[in-house]
Amino acid sequence: MPPQASVSAAKIKPKPRHQNLAWSRLQLDNSLAYAILLPALAVIAYASSLHGKFVFDDQQIVMQNPQLMNVKTVGDAISLGAGWRQLLFFTYGLNYYVSGLDTFGYHVVNVFVHCVNVLLVYGIILAAIRDDARARFAALAGAAVFAVHTMFSGAVSYIAGRSSVLCATFYFTAILLFFKGLDSRRRSLRVACFASAGAAGFLAWQTKQEAITLPVFLAAVVFLRMKKQHWRWIAPLAIIPALVIVLVRDQVKSLYATVGGNQILVSAGFEKVLAPAMYFRTYLTSIVGYYFPRFVFPVALSGDPQVAPVEHWYSPEFLFSVGIFALLAWLTLRFYKREPLFALGVAALLISPLMAYAAIPLADVVLEHRAYIPGLGVAFIFAWIFHWLARSYFNLRWVALGLVIAVFTGMTISRNAVFADSIPFWEDAAAKAPDKPRSHFNLGEAYQGVQRMPEAIREYQHALALKPDIYAAYSNMAAIYLDQRQFDKSEEMLLKVTSLAPDFTEGFINLAVLYIRKQDFNKALAAVNRALEINHDSFAAYFNKGEALTQKGDFKAALESYKEAVHLRPDVDSLKLALGVAYSRAGDRPSAEKQLKELTQGPAAAQAYRRLGDLYRDAGQLDEAAQYYQQAASRKTIFPEVHEDLGIIYLRKQMPNEAIEEFRTTLSQQPDHGPAVLNLAVAYQMKGDASAAKQALDGYLRQYGNSGSPYVTQARERLAALQ
DSSP: OOOOOOOOOSOOOOOOHHHHHHHHHHHHHHHHHHHHHHHHHHHHHHGGGTTOOOOTHHHHHTTTOHHHHTOOSHHHHHTTTTTSSHHHHHHHHHHHHHHTTOHHHHHHHHHHHHHHHHHHHHHHHHHHSOOSHHHHHHHHHHHHHHHHOGGGHHHHTSGGGHHHHHHHHHHHHHHHHHHHHHHOOOHHHHHHHHHHHHHHHHHHHHHOGGGGGHHHHHHHHHHHHOSSOOHHHHHHHHHHHHHHHHHTHHHHHHHHHHHHHOHHHHHTTOOOOOOHHHHHHHHHHHIIIIIHHHHHSOOSOOSSOOOOOOOOTTOHHHHHHHHHHHHHHHHHHHHTTTOHHHHHHHHHHHSSHHHHTTSSOOSOSOOGGGGTTTHHHHHHHHHHHHHHHHHHOGGGHHHHHHHHHHHHHHHHHHHHHHTTSHHHHHHHHHHHOTTOHHHHHHHHHHHHHTTOHHHHHHHHHHHHHHOTTOHHHHHHHHHHHHHTTOHHHHHHHHHHHHHHOTTOHHHHHHHHHHHHHTTOHHHHHHHHHHHHHHOTTOHHHHHHHHHHHHHHTOHHHHHHHHHHHHHHOTTOHHHHHHHHHHHHHTTOHHHHHHHHHHGGGSTTHHHHHHHHHHHHHHTTOHHHHHHHHHHHHHHOSSOHHHHHHHHHHHHHTTOHHHHHHHHHHHHHHOTTOHHHHHHHHHHHHHHTOHHHHHHHHHHHHHHHTTSOOHHHHHHHHHHHHHO
């Protein structure tokens, strides 16, 4: 027989029937009110997170996942992550299928799942203690704190944190069903509850493998709740994780090798993963030093905290942490009968995914979203505190709860702003870990992404001052110098990077871009081919290979590279534009036209219309070309290139007045546009106004004669011919 929860042997005088009915009605009313109140608190706390952008690992999970980026049907979403976190990636796939890269939908799912979890936490706490008014208040308090606790913003506000939030849904469901099974007196209901708990546990595992601790926690629940120790139930539950590891040992070995190698970060010049023994000591110390204090009061949170390695087994901080764990275990056993909520809370902390992460060395010793499932223990402990408060200071219970919820909610709303964008995320991390190179490097990348180049260089230099061999920082700085046309400085830096870091993909990509701009296409192809040897899923490498092949005149080979780039990143319109042009160069006009017309409905419409104009101009269909150029101009206020294109069309149609107007528009938008000046002079000559042609050329030479522009020489020759 499955174990049953112990019940008090004391005789309880039954209430009259009308009192029982009134009590049942009151319980139902309270349950409905709490079912509305608790999710409402969660929504209030996290509503400000709904418009946050992709940050940190969000980009790797979504935008750097070729399978996800090519989801076109629900079936495609189902096949994502087959065999490993399949359920989790299915939800990401559905998000992409419904709303693409609009982050609002991703955040809505996270907040919705969190609301479900809040209700599950309420049910678990209520199932763990006697159902009376104080018990319901305690369960409400614990679940309310869980709903708004700022520590959990690292899971709810962070799209990549869904792995823990969604896993928690099934993890908590399994626990609730297990409690229901323990308390049931009907054998059939017990069997159904335990079977459903097992199914929920399996789904938790399919979502994220940190759910491996679930059976051990359930064994602890049986051990703590039963008067008689049912070892025939406790032992099998406790050994399930070991059996699972044996069954999936190949996956575990692969995971261990991947995270231990940390190849991408190491190739970029960042630290290797700590050795297993040192990682174990450091991780256990971080639980006591980082997580536990913030469970009580969540201040000084960071997306990338500085964690000092613990060198020795006899290090005081490690020994202190071991002592804390031993003390908590003793308190759990000592006080369960007297304070079951406290004991269950400590057990839920000690036997949780938070502890499971000690087994596999990871690059990031601390990541806050790992604290989400252990948050059940936090909820239990706060429920215990408010249960005691309701007994001892009955009139203060709601005031105290309201104050705690208000403080935590305000802190969570403030924390959401950090997860809203990469710049505040990394500014916050760098400010809290000023001596951590990676935070400064990532802040530099965030600045570079929005063209704040001086600040980007400052952060890269700061990172290099802390760790001089961060090859990625040199590579990114070289890219900035490349955009500033400091080719020699950029080349020197990139050659050094690719020599010292032969497995760093981005270094070779940037080197290829340099050689493309220097028109040294053979060197560009050699560099980009090396990048693809390292990472065959690099869309940037395929794009730049297409650019190099195009400039060599190998249009068909270039087309294949552009296709692969678009396959890897179908969200990047500039890649699709390049593919459309590549179709045209390869002689496939129907495909070019189809590709470009698809882009006329999106943010790249202006460029797409211009390229369609080029397509028709090259085919000699000047009227159609002019219409597309006009469409492009109507969609982009400042677009000097397309006005020049229109001017050339009018020149070819012998319409000098219209051509003059378009070239003047080009020069009003870009005064140093050399081709527009030359063509303006041609239009004036076509009209018979040589004086205006001379004036246009002379004005350009006076202003830009010393600029080094290749059009200066042509302007002088034209002016001399007109004298």
